[in-house]
Amino acid sequence: MLILGIETSCDETGVALFDTDRGLLSHALFSQVDMHADYGGVVPELASRDHVRKLLPLCDQVLSDAGRARKDIEGIAYTAGPGLIGALMVGGSVAHALGFALGIPVLGVHHMEGHLLAPMLEDNPPAFPFVALLVSGGHTQLVRVDGIGEYQMLGESVDDAAGEAFDKTAKMLGLDYPGGPRVAALAEKGVPGRYRFPRPMTDRPGLDFSFSGLKTYTLNTVNAEKKSAEGLSHQVRADIALAFETAAVETLVIKCRRALEQTGCDRLVIAGGVSANKRLRAGLEKMAAKLRAQVFYARPEFCTDNGAMIAYAGAQRMKAGQRDGERIVAVPRWPM
Ligand code: KG4
Numbered sequence: 001m002l003i004l005g006i007e008t009s010c011d012e013t014g015v016a017l018f019d020t021d022r023g024l025l026s027h028a029l030f031s032q033v034d035m036h037a038d039y040g041g042v043v044p045e046l047a048s049r050d051h052v053r054k055l056l057p058l059c060d061q062v063l064s065d066a067g068r069a070r071k072d073i074e075g076i077a078y079t080a081g082p083g084l085i086g087a088l089m090v091g092g093s094v095a096h097a098l099g100f101a102l103g104i105p106v107l108g109v110h111h112m113e114g115h116l117l118a119p120m121l122e123d124n125p126p127a128f129p130f131v132a133l134l135v136s137g138g139h140t141q142l143v144r145v146d147g148i149g150e151y152q153m154l155g156e157s158v159d160d161a162a163g164e165a166f167d168k169t170a171k172m173l174g175l176d177y178p179g180g181p182r183v184a185a186l187a188e189k190g191v192p193g194r195y196r197f198p199r200p201m202t203d204r205p206g207l208d209f210s211f212s213g214l215k216t217y218t219l220n221t222v223n224a225e226k227k228s229a230e231g232l233s234h235q236v237r238a239d240i241a242l243a244f245e246t247a248a249v250e251t252l253v254i255k256c257r258r259a260l261e262q263t264g265c266d267r268l269v270i271a272g273g274v275s276a277n278k279r280l281r282a283g284l285e286k287m288a289a290k291l292r293a294q295v296f297y298a299r300p301e302f303c304t305d306n307g308a309m310i311a312y313a314g315a316q317r318m319k320a321g322q323r324d325g326e327r328i329v330a331v332p333r334w335p336m
């Protein structure tokens with residue numbers, strides 16, 4: 001089955017072609033990051049309008065890259081949520097219109113399920129069951145995964161998501177949106193040991209997270225340094241970035257270790273934008289090696305939003321016969 005995947009939940013227009021026999025054939029992404037950078041975050045109306053402009057040209061691009069035509073598509077998967085309502089509506093409308101015109105099935109899929117399954121697109125994919133850490137701009141969740149659609153929530157953030165904490169820290173340090181990769185790059189120049197930031201909720205049992213206290217601690221440190229003799233120099237900012245990143249990563253690593261121990265699983269999957277973070281990957285690899293567990297993640301371009309993960313997740317569900325009715329599905333808030 002040849003599936004077209006469409007992702008438009010936020011600020012990336014992602015499209016891909018996945019063949020259930022031959023794997024991923026082609027994929028394309030247009031990032032709106034530069035357009036939103038002037039505003040310090042995503043402007044929903046601008047995002048929707050740009051998806052309208054880019055989506056069909058990208059669909060034609062992935063078809064021509066794979067040497068296929070529109071008539072060859074056998075099913076369409078699109079992100080039905082969670083996300084920005086206008087942006088979701090663009091992907092859902094195009095998916096349903098194309099599906100209606102071509103007379104093929106269409107299915108709305110959960111964005112976080114897309115992230116969760118993205119590591120399946122790599123060589124040597126993880127077998128079920130596994131524990132997954134989903135870390136994106138809107139979610140921080142630990143999930144036990146026994147199969148497609150068989151998800152058991154083990155823990156999640158009670159306030160900010162990890163990616164959100166990275167983005168807010170970036171803003172405090174005067175870095176552009178999206179902040180995660182920029183905080184990580186600045187942290188490379190940091191000297192360890194100048195600060196020690198808290199590892200929230202690691203001192204009590206359980207698998208929930210909280211990042212708002214860490215964010216406040218970072219803000220207080222930034223404000224205190226602004227008033228100091230050195231001021232908020234480049235080195236001070238780099239040292240703060242490193243202290244923040246180290247604390248956030250260590251917190252995630254501690255909870256992942258607990259989740260592996262509690263479930264007895266020896267496979268850990270990390271997915272979502274923050275799973276591109278090198279320090280996080282290294283920390284998890286080191287922890288997992290001690291437990292004789294294995295860590296799986298997607299290539300960096302499939303950690304952040306993309307069409308390939310939606311095509312893959314949709315293909316698995318469509319193979320099992322799932323389809324939308326005639327209505328476009330767009331669900332801004334949607335627990336997995
Ligand atoms: O999964 P994603 O592309 O979009 C959502 O569904 O939210 O995740 C975006 C988030 C942003 O908060 C971004 O700052 C963060 O992932 N991110 C990173 C890195 N790359 C992206 N955070 C830390 N280190 C990175 N290298």
Ligand code: ZN
Nearest residue numbers: 115136304305
């Ligand atoms: Zn995402």
